[in-house]
Amino acid sequence: MSFNTFGKIFRFTTWGESHGPAIGCVIDGCPPNINIRESDIQIELDKRRPGQSKFTTQRKEDDKVKILSGVFEGKTTGTPISLIIYNKDMRSRDYETIKNKFRPGHADFTYFKKYGIRDYRGGGRQSARETASRVAAGAVAKKVLEKKIGKKYKVVGAVTQLGILGCDTKKWNDQTIRKNPFFCPDKSIVKLWEKYLLSIRKSGNSCGAIIELRARGIPVGLGAPIYSKLDMDIASAMMSINAVKGVNVGSGMNSAQLTGDQNSDEISQSGKKLKFFSNNAGGILGGISTGQEIIVSFAVKPTSSILKSRKTINKFGENTTISVKGRHDPCVGIRAVPVGEAMLNCILLDHYLMHKAQCK
């Protein structure tokens, strides 16, 4: 039972509230002798960092990570890696309005009902700020897999739908993704998205998004039936990200509409080279990786903290309305991209180690 721990062998435990002194995580089970520097982690954190464009929250956090343990002379030692990120730009007074009111669509209500107490400042533990710790853990996992599997190993994520606007995933380009503020993989749609999101923001509203993750260089055999299936852990991980409401692997929900011959990916062999004719499975069959690209997508609902006035109640059970000012992302889905990547890196390493334990 692990309320705040994720993983089985490679495990990380996150802690910290949005407006507390710091947030952080402890990584356990990391293999020894992996080169890791703070800068390796910082690169990933910078992808998620707030305040980088007008399309994300204006909270200014440099999110500098510090390694407190588990690394000696630049190498992991096999002992727990403690990472800390200090909080800096907290404006707790912005949150006086939500101190006693529950934002519709937010976890304010459920946290309060569950625990009878909550740190309301900046959303406290509910805040998406917690995901910075995941990104840090994911950076470590990535380094391990790059050493174990080699440079062909790569996880890359993108926003493939912004509110009502999709993109053409056939035009997916890894380079494009890092060159626009939306992690959009399709250059041709970026301008349109920009206009759309500006209008959403101006209207004091927010929108949802779909994020797609692709993992390459994955060996066949990762994932363990029946209750440690790779896709099961992926679904679990993605659903654990704030505001996520749906997860697909490969053809996902759409597979319901296919017939057996449309859906099943035919196989052929040419010399030593095995080939699948399609990838409806998203690289996973029976919960085990096929060696194909792993394809996962998930939906992030629109940010709940919006300027538009909404009906709600306060903690005394009285009817009221709420309009949230603060500094919120108009589309929280955008910054979910590096978080999704991080979670997938962690799961893949975890299953890599599990497979090594039982089967190698």
Added chain:
Amino acid sequence: MSFNTFGKIFRFTTWGESHGPAIGCVIDGCPPNINIRESDIQIELDKRRPGQSKFTTQRKEDDKVKILSGVFEGKTTGTPISLIIYNKDMRSRDYETIKNKFRPGHADFTYFKKYGIRDYRGGGRQSARETASRVAAGAVAKKVLEKKIGKKYKVVGAVTQLGILGCDTKKWNDQTIRKNPFFCPDKSIVKLWEKYLLSIRKSGNSCGAIIELRARGIPVGLGAPIYSKLDMDIASAMMSINAVKGVNVGSGMNSAQLTGDQNSDEISQSGKKLKFFSNNAGGILGGISTGQEIIVSFAVKPTSSILKSRKTINKFGENTTISVKGRHDPCVGIRAVPVGEAMLNCILLDHYLMHKAQCK
């Protein structure tokens, strides 16, 4: 780490292969002094039992469950409950064709690559036959929650889309579901589905489905942030069911297309009665139950074992084709309904106990 165990406090471990002597499960962590008889479990198993209509596999299994431990004089004792179901109608010779060939879209290939060995008879451990054990565990969980929460507690599932044909979920009727062979909640569409599925079967093909689950009478507060969120465990559980490729909670993937004001469920209070104006959240916010109906849906891909000839390879790495005869469900999604219900019962009990441990 629990390859074949599901749950945290209320845990079940399943075992058994499709054509072995028996399958079964061991339930651990069940509260004591709950009335439970074999017939309570049998009722649930009978919903999933094969051979009940021409729309499911013709394998004849009476699936009689036997309680081997943990129940004394009709009551649970708090010790592990071991359940066994003997396999009867095995025709292993039907599987000679797949002995050395990998069915496209099936786990044949990945099991073999992972373990270097597999029991191919009837799909061995990959077979959906394993899900009978889950249904048995779910029956026990249901009995516990009915005692703890009361009769208002209810989980009910239905097929809401059969291949390309949806249904009108506004016409959802619990009584209707048990009166047609598709677990369809909308009486008006049943005839059409029947025609459609017969044509699928006749063509030696198969189709996918979407299953929706609704849980009522759920107290507020179940689910624990950050890595034991209720929706996280639900996503994990549903994705663990054979052939599932996508999971939605509430508005699910569709929430990406909504704006903040469309999506967030407004709240009001009238006396002691709290009311949400909508349920896009599917009854879960921040991973914690709101007290609303919990709504989950998941997609089951079409059965991989089809008569239609498909390109594949054999275990010697040679190109070949395969056409699977056997006795397979034309839409394996139908029998996933009681399985989904069972998993949801188990998760809800697990979180009920977890909540009791930490917060009561």
Added chain:
Amino acid sequence: MSFNTFGKIFRFTTWGESHGPAIGCVIDGCPPNINIRESDIQIELDKRRPGQSKFTTQRKEDDKVKILSGVFEGKTTGTPISLIIYNKDMRSRDYETIKNKFRPGHADFTYFKKYGIRDYRGGGRQSARETASRVAAGAVAKKVLEKKIGKKYKVVGAVTQLGILGCDTKKWNDQTIRKNPFFCPDKSIVKLWEKYLLSIRKSGNSCGAIIELRARGIPVGLGAPIYSKLDMDIASAMMSINAVKGVNVGSGMNSAQLTGDQNSDEISQSGKKLKFFSNNAGGILGGISTGQEIIVSFAVKPTSSILKSRKTINKFGENTTISVKGRHDPCVGIRAVPVGEAMLNCILLDHYLMHKAQCK
């Protein structure tokens, strides 16, 4: 949280009551492609089987084990191995006397107070009969380690003290152990022990024992700091055996009386060969195996079910006395030898797999 499951990667879950239809266990995480037959397990079970001499219970159980899953064509497949042993010689009427009375020193009282219900027949779940399942699991672990490490791998246990009578552990002889009904390693003391135990039995009393386990051929590096230390898991495992009250590793409790220079085992190297001058550590330093012989001992208290009359209360809170007839071991410690061996085999395999996962 695992009430009835032991282990982390190689895990077994036991179930069953003394007078239920059967007992058994499910082994999860076993590596694939290990040769295992029912006879491999039966050999170990036969060491523990009751009714083999006048020094153990006269209950007649042939304890025939049946493999229900996880083994295909003589080899493990990596899927759960379900083992079952049917109960045969139950005389539940012998237990009418304890139906409502609590045996002093027995778990009758605590089970009843904890759960509010208990299966009193033959001690129900409290019965040492549960340990047969452990022996079965240990037999599988042993097979795996013999394949992975080689035939130099060996775990052997013995009774080194019977009540007030010790033995000379310097005369330890593996062959001797199997040739007397006490698992005594010192031939010279066997006759005396026989007389002593007969007198204990005649007087309607019982006695305790100390069991020592030695594990050879252990690679350096097994065990993971800080909370998966090898000795920690060993202490836990031994303490989980019925009636065990103390556990020592190496010099154990006696190490309190040593000085630093007496206690610490000096090291030298001769060519490729590393040598320790002593083994006070019992083969474990910092929770990690040193490569030396692992030495563990544990104390089993005297059987609580004795003929001698004892003061107690019944479940209605009334004072009474109890004198237990039934068929009880005069020294339950004797049959703890194969159980201790089994637990040590399981732990060593578990740590072997864990080490492989993180460090290889």
Added chain:
Amino acid sequence: MSFNTFGKIFRFTTWGESHGPAIGCVIDGCPPNINIRESDIQIELDKRRPGQSKFTTQRKEDDKVKILSGVFEGKTTGTPISLIIYNKDMRSRDYETIKNKFRPGHADFTYFKKYGIRDYRGGGRQSARETASRVAAGAVAKKVLEKKIGKKYKVVGAVTQLGILGCDTKKWNDQTIRKNPFFCPDKSIVKLWEKYLLSIRKSGNSCGAIIELRARGIPVGLGAPIYSKLDMDIASAMMSINAVKGVNVGSGMNSAQLTGDQNSDEISQSGKKLKFFSNNAGGILGGISTGQEIIVSFAVKPTSSILKSRKTINKFGENTTISVKGRHDPCVGIRAVPVGEAMLNCILLDHYLMHKAQCK
């Protein structure tokens, strides 16, 4: 699988090396609405703090703890509690001598062999400094249980044997324990112990100790068969403390020498009051608390880092000798008292919550 995490529901994860920037722990699963201040934790840490007498290490650490998360306006919120203690008085150059040499009896050798790398400064992760984190976690557990059970709840530990010198446990006095530098419960022996330990220290040697823990106010019913027995978790916890080699519950190893009628604790009832005539069981039967005082003892071996010259090898496999200067405790067992208390507090809370989950 939890290398650096202890517990099941109330869990803590420790991190940090002796000479890194800080050490700390993350506590998960703590119930909400418990009053906790840094000073509550500091009181316990001060008991373990080094440099308080000439009988412990002269390293000067004020061991000030800081709460980084999980507490809001003086109360726990149910979210993870992150605690940090900065390291201050590190003299890493003292450790140059052990950089390449393995101290006999120390984990230097095994850590290096396991991981192929180790932070040798101050013993790195092997250092008993890690136990400060446990004491901090224990302080939180204690506060929770004092609220849940009431002030009658109390865990108190003492050194009952110092090297070759025992004490009279019949003279146990809780007040005495805090008034001498040995945590000795028997005033009459303190002077003698003082002389003895001074002579040990002067000779550049060290000695072992036995610590006894007593827990009062424990409700009946804590502990869960078969593999979450209370005594099993206690044995595991005590054995996880640095340098511990043996653990007893109640009569412990000595129970081997008793007969059944000597050992089993008779019971009587007088009105509502249940009474046991003795406590050989140490308050635990069948792994479940009886409601009596819980009595546990464990042996701590003598400190391995001694001035006396010892034969060893270096990491290049060459024979050498070692004499450790540094600032080491002549009897590391003394400071194990608050650590043992802390671990017992954590276990009791964990089982309290587990019992609540399943049985209330």
